[in-house]
Amino acid sequence: MANVAFLGLGVMGYPMAGHLVAKGHQVTVYNRSESKAKAWVAEHGGGWGATPRAAAEAADFVMACVGNDDDLRSICLGPDGAFAGMKPGAVFVDHTTVSAQVTRELAAVAADQGKGFVDAPVSGGQAGAVNGVLSVMCGGPEADYARAEPVIAAYARICRRLGDSGAGQLAKMMNQICIAGLVQGLAEALAFGQKAGLDGEAVVEVISQGAAGSWQMANRHKTMLADSFDFGFAVDWMRKDLGICLATADEIGASLPITALIDQFYKDVQLMGGGRNDTSSLIRRLSTGPK
Template identity: 75%
Template sequence: MAKVTFLGLGVMGYPMAGHLQAAGHEVTVYNRTAAKAEKWAAEHGGNWASTPREAAEGAEFVMACVGNDDDLRSVCLGDEGAFAGMSEGAIFVDHTTVSAAVTRELAEVAGEAGLGYVDAPISGGQAGAENAALSVMCGGDAGDYDKAEPVIDAYAKICRRLGDTGAGQITKMCNQIAIAGLVQGLSESLAFAQKAGLDVENVVEVISQGAAGSWQMVNRHKTMAAGEFEHGFAVDWMRKDLGICLDAADEMQVSLPVTALIDQFYKEVQAMGGGRWDTSSLIARLTR
């Protein structure tokens, strides 16, 4: 068992930190809104701190799951940042989906301070976090990963190192690229079935058993057909992620035409007032 810090108690981080405490680790949490950190500590029996630095003092592992590049920098750097409180040899594990560029930037700063750094973005949504069934894709030094993996295991269904620093973030980009195309295809399929006057449930029962089947089809088709979009990862966050993908593609000179198109479709959903709807709301463009 280890002394662990968790920074960021959103819909993902809150249950993830809870799984760490339940697994027997000694957990201290930090959240920008202190009331949420206090609530977590009261619920799970761990500790909370008022700054990232205070939370990270004495920790062997510091986990973070915040919003974006700037949020990650803010909890890592500066006099009150986590790096300032971490002891040499401690390992920082970043579960945020951020750019590979900021990952490499912060890993370099951490290395200069004698700290380990593992980029470890996650997939599986709120349900995956709550049920300890996340897919965790990692990059970084193999030795740092080997030390961190048993801790990450508290909330992971699968955890793998894909390569050196940044490899985890690149793999998460692959994940988001695949999801974007899949959800658009599913949206068109369901809308087409509805327009044709077919029973969507019957259609899905048949086609989900063949080559068209997917997690999204099984878990989202009912709410998509009903126009209910309060069940997962928000459109605003997906557009942030797709922006990271498209920026990286430009840098790598890789063509992502479908991803670029679907990013614009999500922009239309935002204009419809759906920024906080989940990503399955692509169907709303076709049915409203």
């Protein structure tokens, strides 16, 4: 069992860190608001650090799940950052969805300091984190990944190395591109059914067993029909992720016309006041409005 630090106790990180304890690892946590870190320790045991550096000092592995590129840099770099506290040979595992650019930048810094770095963004949402069944897409040196994978397994249904540093983030972009299209398609189908006077629940029961079936259909159609979105993966976060996808597409010369359009649809939802709603709230653009 490993000595692990976990930095960032949001809706994903809080249960992920708990699974590490359940698997027998020794865990020290850090969160920007100390009250959240103290609450986690009261629930799960372990310890907490006042800074990323303090949390990381004795760790073999430092896992992170924060907000964006700037948040990741802030917990890694500087005198109070995790890199300053990590011992040589320790591995930093980043579960944040960020750009491949910042991943490669920080991986290079870590390598210069004799530390490992694995980019390991996750998919599966809050429910996947709570139930310990996340899909984890990884990039980085093979040796670093091989060491980290048994620890990541505490909250993963599947974990795979997909290439060098940044490959995990690029795979997560593909994941978000797919989700955006699926949610918009489901929203259009359900709104169409409402206009046509069909029972959406009854139709989904049938079509979900055929080629149209998806995780989004199985897990989101009921709440979409009920106009209930106070949960899940927020529209604000999805726009952040799609912004990364679109910027990367420009860099590599890829075309994402549907993704760009759906990003604007999510902007519409934000303007409607739904920035903190689940991404399935796309249907609100198409339906007759809140019930």
